[in-house]
Amino acid sequence: MLVPKLFTCMKGYTKEQFIKEIIAGFIVAVIALPLSIALAIASGVSPEKGLYTAIIGGFIVSFFGGSRVQIGGPTGAFIIIVYGIVQKYGITGLTVATMMAGVFLIIMGIFKFGHAIKYIPYPITTGFTSGIAVCIFSTQIKDLFGLSIQTVTAQFIPKWASYISHANTINLQATFIGILSIAIILLWPKINKKVPGTLIALIVTTLITIFFKLNIETIGSRFGNISSKLPTIAVHNINMSMINELMLPAITIAILAAIESLLSAVVADGMIGGNHRSNMELVAEGLANLFSGLFGGIPVTGAIARTAANVKNGGRTPITGIFHAVFLLLIMMLFMPCVKLVPMTSLAAILIVVSYNMGDWKVFKRLKRAPKSDAVVFLISFFLTVLLDLVVAIGIGVVVASFLFMKRMADYAEVKCLVNEEDDEDYMQLINKIEKPDEISFYEIKGPFFFAAASKFVGVTKGLKEKHNVLILKMSKVSTIDATGYHELENLYEICKNQNTELIILKLKNPMFKVLEKYGYTKKLGKKNFCNSIETAIDRTNYLLSLKTDGGVA
Numbered sequence: 001m002l003v004p005k006l007f008t009c010m011k012g013y014t015k016e017q018f019i020k021e022i023i024a025g026f027i028v029a030v031i032a033l034p035l036s037i038a039l040a041i042a043s044g045v046s047p048e049k050g051l052y053t054a055i056i057g058g059f060i061v062s063f064f065g066g067s068r069v070q071i072g073g074p075t076g077a078f079i080i081i082v083y084g085i086v087q088k089y090g091i092t093g094l095t096v097a098t099m100m101a102g103v104f105l106i107i108m109g110i111f112k113f114g115h116a117i118k119y120i121p122y123p124i125t126t127g128f129t130s131g132i133a134v135c136i137f138s139t140q141i142k143d144l145f146g147l148s149i150q151t152v153t154a155q156f157i158p159k160w161a162s163y164i165s166h167a168n169t170i171n172l173q174a175t176f177i178g179i180l181s182i183a184i185i186l187l188w189p190k191i192n193k194k195v196p197g198t199l200i201a202l203i204v205t206t207l208i209t210i211f212f213k214l215n216i217e218t219i220g221s222r223f224g225n226i227s228s229k230l231p232t233i234a235v236h237n238i239n240m241s242m243i244n245e246l247m248l249p250a251i252t253i254a255i256l257a258a259i260e261s262l263l264s265a266v267v268a269d270g271m272i273g274g275n276h277r278s279n280m281e282l283v284a285e286g287l288a289n290l291f292s293g294l295f296g297g298i299p300v301t302g303a304i305a306r307t308a309a310n311v312k313n314g315g316r317t318p319i320t321g322i323f324h325a326v327f328l329l330l331i332m333m334l335f336m337p338c339v340k341l342v343p344m345t346s347l348a349a350i351l352i353v354v355s356y357n358m359g360d361w362k363v364f365k366r367l368k369r370a371p372k373s374d375a376v377v378f379l380i381s382f383f384l385t386v387l388l389d390l391v392v393a394i395g396i397g398v399v400v401a402s403f404l405f406m407k408r409m410a411d412y413a414e415v416k417c418l419v420n421e422e423d424d425e426d427y428m429q430l431i432n433k434i435e436k437p438d439e440i441s442f443y444e445i446k447g448p449f450f451f452a453a454a455s456k457f458v459g460v461t462k463g464l465k466e467k468h469n470v471l472i473l474k475m476s477k478v479s480t481i482d483a484t485g486y487h488e489l490e491n492l493y494e495i496c497k498n499q500n501t502e503l504i505i506l507k508l509k510n511p512m513f514k515v516l517e518k519y520g521y522t523k524k525l526g527k528k529n530f531c532n533s534i535e536t537a538i539d540r541t542n543y544l545l546s547l548k549t550d551g552g553v554a
Helices: 015-042 047-064 076-110 114-119 122-139 141-145 156-165 172-190 197-211 219-223 240-245 247-272 278-294 304-312 319-339 344-358 362-366 372-387 390-412 425-433 454-462 483-498 510-519 521-525 534-550
Strands: 414-417 440-446 470-477 502-506
Touching (some): 015 304, 047 278, 114 247, 114 278, 172 344, 247 304, 304 319, 470 534, 483 521
Antiparallel strands (some): 414 440
């Protein structure tokens, strides 16, 4: 249903809940402030663009979204993608890619692709998420230790080689402030869980830096003056060549935004006992990315940590997300000049903690116990994300997962000749009631009868050298038939025809019968040779055997 939750969840709304929404909105805005700035800088853009994204994206996701409590904004998952786009195509390229991703997300929502996201295997999502976490951690080493490196390469291994070769340039003051920031972020929740540790870390370390006049790079020394003005529409020269070049990055942004947003919505549903509208959520994410790009922001998605904070602080409707965006706008307009005093090493510390919380590190311990196929898919997704590219990781991960899934399904499929099968009631009943049991063969297919499993059937049909008057093929445990499966049934029909053998198909499920009917197979074989019960098959077999004896034609 493409109706925003805001329009249907306000029944019975109270003044008390409204006050809770205001408080929760403010707390989430305080959490989002340092994260938005840090994520923007790590993505290769100026700090205010992260706030533009949180304000515009956060408002639209809450106003039009399909979740009661989803908080939208920039997230760590996009750092590597955005940084790569900015390095290769510049800010214009990022704007175009973000807006294109928005259009793709809207299309996905309109055509109800919301439920299709759940078919992406868990090992792929955890693999590339943990890989992104490692990449984020790697990008922050320079600022955490204050290394004197002019340009840091995007490639993982050369990046660490550069860090090692410049280890003698470590700034001990920056290192101290960075480690202090991490300590405050980790330990502060034990003192107060309402006020976010990231904000306390920024305030404390900024005051220390100013008071002791530490020789540390700050946001202001790197970026100069930071705008506190309202965002305006970004005008760029866009052409078809640029759109074609950015097609793949835009699709990557759209897929990642869809996965992360819907995962966040599912987590939120579990926390409040709700039920989000996945397709409406995709449309809202699409609108958020479209307008974020239009106003110079970066990609938007549902932020799991901020959404969870919203729920824990009493947010229960989209009003909280709207207030979060309003509070962020006010903070940006009033306090942005103070932001330039924040040490870069403190922002690096925040993102290092974010990267740690982002990865699912327990998976590595479970790999030995996990199915080999899942372990392979996870490791491929993880290492390709770290060493190559997220686009490559998702693409190859899906392909490998698909092949491994097909192999498992093919292994489950079984084609065998039933001989003295006492545990098969149909076989025993047939053998006992057939007038000439030595003139029949009885085969059974189990599992999905599709192209990956067809080779087993091919082997059986090639072995049909001994002639029998009737061949019974039991298919009660066949779950699906594809074009290859149908082709093999065609081959079996031709073999039986050449050997003057009558073919009976037993207990074929109605959906598969309709598939064969569309292909014209039921007409070719004859509907009477499709038997829904063993009693019908016994009568039909005895009849066909009598015709063979009399020299008649069935």
